[in-house]
Amino acid sequence: MLHTAFHLGLTVGRTATPEAVQFWILAPLAVIAALGILVVKKAVHSALLMAWVMVTLAIFYIAQDALFLGIVQIVVYTGAVMMLFLFILMLVGVDSSESFVENLKGQRIPAIIAALGLGGLIASLVGRATVAGPAVGLTAANADGNVQGLAKLLFTQYVWAFEVVSALLITAALGAMVLAHSQKVRSPFAQRDLSIARFRKSSLGDAAGLPASGVYARHNAVDVPALLPDGSPAPTSVSQTLRARGDIISSSSFALESIEEQED
C-alpha cells in the first residue's frame, strides 16, 4: 500500500489530472481508515475499515492500469477473506470489543521485530522503484492486454511458483479441515428420529408435543407452568433452561381466590 501511495505521490506531476484528483481524494481517506483499524473499539468496525482500505487499494490498482489485479483484489480479499473474518466476528459475539489481555505470552517482541522487518522490506521496495531509474511501466507489460500478459507470466515463467503456492494453500485447507473435523459416532438425531421416538414410548402423553406454558393459569407467560386438571402445575410445560436458572414463577400465585374469601 505504501509503495503504491509513494509511487503515485512521486509521479503525480506526470500523471493525468483525473488520476491525481482521484488519488488526493482517496489516499487520505484510505490512510484515515487504516489508522481507524487500530483505534476503533469494536472488532466489526475494524473489519469494515479494513474492507474500505482494500477497496481503495483496488481502485488505485485500477487507476494504474492493473485492471485485473484491482478486480481480483475486491473479489478475493473484500468479497471472500474479509467476509469470512466478518462472519467469525459476528459468530463470536454481537458486541465483543477488543480485549487487551495477552493470550500468547511474549508475542510482543517477535511482533515488533516482524513489523520492523516488513517496514524495511517496504522501504527497500520504494527505494528500488524510485532510485533505480524509470520503471518499464505497465504500458509495456499490458502490450497484449492486461489479462493476457498476466496469464502469459503466470503460466510460463512463474508456473512452478504458482503451483507450489497452490499446493501450500491446499495443504493448509486440508490441515484446517483435519483439525476441525470431529468423528460422528452415530447419525445426527434429527426431527424425524425425535418424532419416531415420541411415538415409540410406552406413554403417548407427549406424542402431540409438550403442554404449553400457563394455559390454565391467569398468566400465560413462558415462565409460568400450566395447571393440570387437578390444579397441580405441569412440570413439562416450562423450559428446562428457565427452571435451571430459577426464573420460574409459581402458577399458584395467579390462582383465583376461593369463593369464601371473595365474598368476605
Add this chain to the structure above:
Amino acid sequence: MTTTALIGQDPGWLILVKGLFIFVFCVVCTLMAVWGERRIVARMQMRLGPNRVGKFGLLQALADGVKLALKEDLIPAAADKVVFIIAPIISATTCFMAFAVIPFTGKVTLFGHKTAMQLTDLPVSVLYILAIASIGVYGIVLAGWSSGSTYPLLGGLRSSAQVISYEVAMGLSLVAVFIYSGSMSTSEIVAAQHQWWFSVILFPSFAIYVISMVGETNRAPFDLAEAEGELVGGFHTEYSSLKFALFFLAEYVNIVAVSALATTLFMGGYHALPGLTFTESWLGGWFTLFWFVGKVVAFFFLFVWLRGTLPRLRYDQFMKFGWKVLIPTSLIWILVLATLRVMSQRAVSRMVVLGFSIGVVLLVVLVTTLYDRSTAKAKAAAVLPELPLPSFPVPALPGQSIPGESSVSQIEMVPELESHNG
C-alpha cells in the same frame, strides 16, 4: 469498429445520459417487477392480485413506495447506528453498479452520436460484476449484525454463507463462457454469440448459472436469509420506512442485474432470436433494446414461476446442494470442455473427439448408477431402533388388536353389545 472502441469515443455528456438511462431503467424495472410479480403469483394461485391503483393496478408499486416512505423510520436502541444506516446504502448503490458493463443495445444513434447503450466496457467486465456482487453482500451482512437482535443476525449469517457458496458455483459456470468466447468483456461475449447462443452449446454451464443466480439473489426457493417462517424477516426485520425500501429496491434491481447478465452471457445479449436477425437494424438499431428487455423479462418470469411453484429448501440441503452437487459438476464440466476445446484447436480427428465425448457420457452414467444403487442399499439397510410398541389410548377398531392387550376381551365384548341391542 468494436463496441469497446465505439463507446470509448463518447463525450462526457453522453456518458451522463447513459448513466441516467441505467438508473431510470432499473427503477422502472423494479416498479414493474413488483407489480408483475404480484400479478403473476396471484394468477398462479387463482387470485386477481393488485388491480385498483391505475390501469390493471400498474401504479400499485408506486403507491406502496410512497406509503413506505411516509412511514416512521425506527432505529432500535440496541442497534449500531452508523452501520445500521450504512448497510442499506451499500445494498442500494452496489446493485446499480453492475449495469455499467451490460450492453443494452447494439450500435445506435443517440442525439446524433454513434454509440452503443453500454456505459463502459472493461477487459474483465464479468469479473467486475462478480466483484460488485461480493461488495453488495456487505449490505445484507451488516444489516443483520447492526440490528442488534437474533433473527436479523441469523439471517445475515445465512445470507453471507449462501452468497459466498453460490458465487463459487456461479464463477465456475462463467469459466466455460470465457473459454469459448476467449474474453471476459461483455460486449465481446455478446459478439461471440452471433451464431450460436452459449445457452445451447454450453448448456450445463447455463443450467448451473441459472440455479446459482437464484441462490445469489436470495430468492425463493433459496430465500433462506429472509425465511418468514423461521426468521421473521431475516436481515431486514428491524428496518422500516425508506431504509427498508432501499433493501426492497436492491433485491429487485439485483434480480434484473443477474437476469441481464444471464441474457448477456448465455442468451445472445441484445441479438434477436434466431431467424429474426433482420430486425436488429430496425429503428436505427434501437430495436435490439426490445430483444434485450424481452429476454430479461423472460428470466424475471422464471424467478416468479419458481417462487410460485417450489417450497423453500432446508438450509443444510441447500448448502449440500451448492457444495456437493453444483461445484463438482461445474469442475468436471470445465475439465471436459477444456479438453474438447484443445482437441478442436489442435485439429484432432472427429472420431477421437466423438470417442472422448461418448466415453465421458458413459462414465457419468456409470458413476451415477453406482451412486444411486449404493444409496438405495444404504436406505434399505437402515433399520429403525427396536423399541417397545406403545399401548394406544384409543379403543381398537373392529378386527384390530391392541398390542400388549389380550384380544380375547374384545371378542367377549361383542355379544354383550348385541344382547343390549336385542
